[in-house]
Amino acid sequence: xxxxxxxxxxxxxxxxxxxxxxxxxxxxxxxxxxxxxxxxxxxxxxxxxxxxxxxxxxxxxxxxxxxxxxxxxxxxxxxxxxxxxxxxxxxxxxxxxxxxxxxxxxxxxxxxxxxxxxxxxxxxxxxxxxxxxxxxxxxxxxxxxxxxxxxxxxxxxxxxxxxxxxxxxxxxxxxxxxxxxxxxxxxxxxxxxxxxxxxxxxxxxxxxxxxxxxxxxxxxxxxxxxxxxxxxxxxxxxxxxxxxxxxxxxxxxxxxxxxxxxxxxxxxxxxxxxxxxxxxxxxxxxxxxxxxxxxxxxxxxxxxxxxxxxxxxxxxxxxxxxxxxxxxxxxxxxxxxxxxxxxxxxxxxxxxxxxxxxxxxxxxxxxx
Amino acid sequence: xxxxxxxxxxxxxxxxxxxxxxxxxxxxxxxxxxxxxxxxxxxxxxxxxxxxxxxxxxxxxxxxxxxxxxxxxxxxxxxxxxxxxxxxxxxxxx
Numbered sequence: 387x388x389x390x391x392x393x394x395x396x397x398x399x400x401x402x403x404x405x406x407x408x409x410x411x412x413x414x415x416x417x418x419x420x421x422x423x424x425x426x427x428x429x430x431x432x433x434x435x436x437x438x439x440x441x442x443x444x445x446x447x448x449x450x451x452x453x454x455x456x457x458x459x460x461x462x463x464x465x466x467x468x469x470x471x472x473x474x475x476x477x478x479x480x481x482x483x484x485x486x487x488x489x490x491x492x493x494x495x496x497x498x499x500x501x502x503x504x505x506x507x508x509x510x511x512x513x514x515x516x517x518x519x520x521x522x523x524x525x526x527x528x529x530x531x532x533x534x535x536x537x538x539x540x541x542x543x544x545x546x547x548x549x550x551x552x553x554x555x556x557x558x559x560x561x562x563x564x565x566x567x568x569x570x571x572x573x574x575x576x577x578x579x580x581x582x583x584x585x586x587x588x589x590x591x592x593x594x595x596x597x598x599x600x601x602x603x604x605x606x607x608x609x610x611x612x613x614x615x616x617x618x619x620x621x622x623x624x625x626x627x628x629x630x631x632x633x634x635x636x637x638x639x640x641x642x643x644x645x646x647x648x649x650x651x652x653x654x655x656x657x658x659x660x661x662x663x664x665x666x667x668x669x670x671x672x673x674x675x676x677x678x679x680x681x682x683x684x685x686x687x688x689x690x691x692x693x694x695x696x697x698x699x700x701x702x703x704x705x706x707x708x709x710x711x712x713x714x715x716x717x718x719x720x721x722x723x724x725x726x727x728x729x730x731x732x733x734x735x736x737x738x739x740x741x742x743x744x745x746x747x748x749x750x751x752x753x754x
Numbered sequence: 755x756x757x758x759x760x761x762x763x764x765x766x767x768x769x770x771x772x773x774x775x776x777x778x779x780x781x782x783x784x785x786x787x788x789x790x791x792x793x794x795x796x797x798x799x800x801x802x803x804x805x806x807x808x809x810x811x812x813x814x815x816x817x818x819x820x821x822x823x824x825x826x827x828x829x830x831x832x833x834x835x836x837x838x839x840x841x842x843x844x845x846x847x848x
Contacts, residue, residue, distance in 0.1 A: 410791055428791055430786055430791055430793070431791045458785070458786035458792075458793040460783070460784070460785035460786065460837070461781075461782065461783040461784050461785065461795075461836070461837045461839075461840040462781055462783020462784060462785060462796055462798065462834050462835065462836045462837065462840060463785055463816075463834070463835050464829070464830070464831040464833075464834055464835075465818075465831055465833050465834070465835065467831075475830065500789060509785055509786065510765070510766070510807075510809040510814060510816065511765040511766075511809065514765075514809055514810045514814065531784075531793050532783070532784040532785070532793055532795060533782070533784075533837070533839060533840060534839075535812075535814055535837060535838075535839050536839060537812035537814065554795060558782070558795075561782075565839070579792040579793075579794075580787065580792055580793060580794030580795070582795070661828060663790075664787045664788075664789075664790060664792075664794075664828075665828035666787060666794045666796075666826065666828050668787075668792060668794070687828075688828075689827075689828045689829060689830035690787065690788070690826075690828045690829065690830060691787070691788040691789070691830075692830065693828070694787065694788050694789045694790070695788075695789075697789075698789055701789075716792060
């Protein structure tokens with residue numbers, strides 16, 4: 387039996403294991419890459435100069451190995467409104483409920499008020515500036531969660547860069563494949579954050595079927611935190627896994643210590659799918675904020691971005707004051723298997739060992 | 755047809771494409787969620803006004819979709835700017 391862990395993705399990237407870490411922490415990214423996996427660093431929130439500094443920092447630590455970066459390129463943006471106009475749209479009933487929650491749980495004021503004045507509109511300008519850094523630095527892999535404009539694909543390919551697209555439906559996958567992306571990430575409902583409605587086991591084989599004609603590798607995403615998950619999606623035809631929650635509590639992760647402890651405590655049922663944070667449904671670990679907005683007496687959740695404006699003080703205060711009882715983080719349903727604060731290198735090696743155990747069990751092992 | 759605004763120097767060039775005016779279209783869009791590092795997909799159906807904005811030198815073109823008949827429940831506005839590649843004309847064969 388050939389090595390089932392040496393997939394098309396490994397060939398395409400020159401990596402040992404078909405495991406991609408999606409992380410917002412560059413220390414995690416470097417640790418995973420140097421341990422034989424691959425990492426994509428989420429840079430959507432950062433200004434261009436910050437992104438350029440991160441690229442330099444990573445390159446100094448991984449040498450010639452490849453790495454990736456993820457930006458949130460918008461595909462649609464609302465008509466601009468000023469922050470004052472938006473604030474005026476928040477009903478008093480909702481403000482009162484937010485104040486009740488803060489009083490009930492003794493939520494302190496944030497040390498620094500959330501900068502809501504950077505919100506709303508003109509995402510394209512920021513995205514263009516971020517993209518320019520990617521091109522200038524020739525980042526080997528550019529991942530985009532909401533589609534890739536044609537000029538981006540053309541320019542990236544002309545510079546020898548790969549473009550990856552994340553999808554939540556087969557229709558989105560077909561569009562991205564036709565556009566010419568180099569890898570598809572098929573994300574299931576089990577995933578953290580804002581996800582589609584199709585489960586990982588259902589979407590992955592459908593996307594694999596669509597991608598095989600053009601020989602494009604597919605990564606499975608959503609709920610992947612154990613070697614049994616990796617083995618299962620390889621059996622579905624995936625060329626690897628895209629993992630996020632797996633690394634949140636790793637030793638290198640810059641997630642607050644209290645939040646790491648919360649993640650280790652969380653069961654799958656605690657990774658709740660709710661619209662109470664941003665107005666759009668997203669999966670996060672549960673918190674008092676979620677519990678209060680579930681109650682029948684809670685006012686209706688507001689439209690975006692008003693609900694996020696309402697939640698901003700609570701979120702910022704929970705982080706500023708490291709209140710473990712208040713904090714939450716986007717996490718997928720695989721959080722059940724995140725049970726120890728290990729170095730990222732060990733997280734990866736444990737995942738691989740678990741996967742090999744599956745293949746040994748199914749195939750009888752090479753030594754028999 | 756293009757008319758750059760010099761007053762407050764917006765980061766785009768505006769224009770109008772008469773071929774798109776009044777066309778029904780779907781937009782498989784999405785954007786980052788304000789205040790978070792996350793993004794979500796959003797689906798719209800409406801009528802193109804023909805107005806566009808070009809960002810950058812490529813250009814990166816965006817059309818205004820108004821009179822929305824389908825939009826995410828959480829979407830607060832009545833119109834949306836859609837990236838050209840995210841638009842599908844619905845009346846192409848009519």
